[in-house]
Amino acid sequence: MAINIILLIALLLASLWTVMTIRLIRSVVGLAITSAILSIIMFKLDAPLAAVFELSVCAGLISVIFVTTISFTQRLTQERLKLRRKERMGKFWYLPLIICTAAILLSFWRPSLNFQFPAPLKETDARNILWNMRHLDLLGQVIVLLAGAFGVVILFKEEKR
């Protein structure tokens, strides 16, 4: 139980940091951490396939695409950075409040969903899922990372030079 609480708090903090930080790159890192924590929670909830998808899509693929997109944008000047920081805190001060209130309310209200869906996959060994069942996806994600690395070299490194 204690580990679940720690994971949920970590998830909350990582997602808050993702939204509150003004550096886009840090925001991407925050999102990847959020996804990684969410994947652990999914594993603990016996949804290993969903966990693998979450880990690979949000912590892997989407992050690479975000970094590539960010490489098309311009760096902020120090003055604009300060201004943005003030604006961001002013805009989103209520976010932690809303999340905490929603969490408390949801803990009392438990909606009953009557949809009948097939039982999730009962494979609990993440290694089996990664290396035997979803190994083509794993290879695809390695290739995405390679493409992202080329993107960063072409769009970032050569620009600096």
Next chain:
Amino acid sequence: MPSLLILLPLSFLIILNLPFRDILQRASFWVVAFFCLFQSIAVALHPFIFWSALPDPYGPFFSFRLSVDNLSLILLFSIGLVSFVSLVISRYTLLDNKQRFNFLNLLLIIVIGMNATVMVTDLFSLYVFLEVTSLSSFILISLKKDKLALEGAFKYIILSITATLAMLSAIALFLLISGDTSFVAIYGALGNPQHVFFSKLAIGLFICGLLVKSGIIPFHGWLPDAYSSSPNSVSVLLAGIVTKVSGVYVLMRMVVSVFGLNQALQDILMFLGCLSIVLGALAALGQTDFKRMLSYSSISQIGYIVLALGCGSSLAIAGAAFHILNHAIFKSLLFANATAVEEKTGNGSIEGLGGLAAKMPFTGITSLAAFLSTAGIPPFSGFWSKFIIVLALWQAGQYTYASIALLASVLTLAYFLILQRNVFFGKVASGLEGVREVRVGLIFPQVLLAVLTLGIGLFAPFFLSNFILAAGNILK
């Protein structure tokens, strides 16, 4: 055996980037050229190798669940061919060694992405390899790093991410209702009457995403900018094959083999296809930039494929598959012509040019072949695919759509006549007297593609009976 088409380019990619890469850079062109030609020739001459379920000898990790049918074979052949043409063009247009090497690496990655997309049998794997293709495309478009290229790449990335989000949400819903993401499991789950709402929502979201990736009107906003602002070798690749694999092919595969066609989906696809044919051609009429005109022409031609898909009969699907192959050939040829003209005149506009056929005979004649094939004039290959599509529509009782598809060829003729008159026919424009034909390296891909479009047209009965009509059998 199909795994080889993923593992071989991946091995080349790794070898080319080993520490002693300065030496390898010199061999990189030939390595990539070898692979592209190997893929096309192997698929064309020995399709049974790819059909066979021989055990992969590379160990269990590299034994992927892939499937190849006639539709996949047509696409695999086109991927090899267009990538080869793009590679040859890059050798003469990307003059910076570093930039050319980056292009070669990204070309290998995009080929892996497209090959896998064509062969996978799982929706999540399909998504992963679509992302491989899209990500490489963004970077390739922005290779020049000028304002227009970055703007084109940015538009593409934003619309592509929107499409991705829709598709990803759909995959989550499919996983919910079927418990798995394999095509077979989803096909089975869609028949369950308990999940009608979620099924419809997921199918709608997935198809919307694919329509954005196909560049069909009204989802076409990114396409003209991306095609026209890219380096020439990238334009060939994008217009020739990337959009077809990541948009049109996936749409065909999913609609025909997994989702199944119903009346509402047929109506939507046929309407959007027809809209794209007409509006794409009308927009092409108003363009003054060579590559931009070809971009709108692409939208119009993709419309024919979507229209045939909407018709849904076996003959229509075969016609759509045949038009994918033909469009890959003649559109790549037209972009190769545009490259030759731009190389020699330094101008991408079709205004202020004229009489170039006399100065650049190979470019002039091959552009005429591409133009006649696009407009559906016999004996070029484009005639046969359009003929099959119109015939299938007529047989299915879709007389209005068949008539529009037929009459839209007049619009295609009109914008290509404007192009030919402004660029190749008439007197040589002042200032262009000294223009000469492009070097042999750039003539070669143009002649190769022109011979292919004429050859496939002349021997159409052979191709139809051996490859194309069998592609229509993917209908469940």
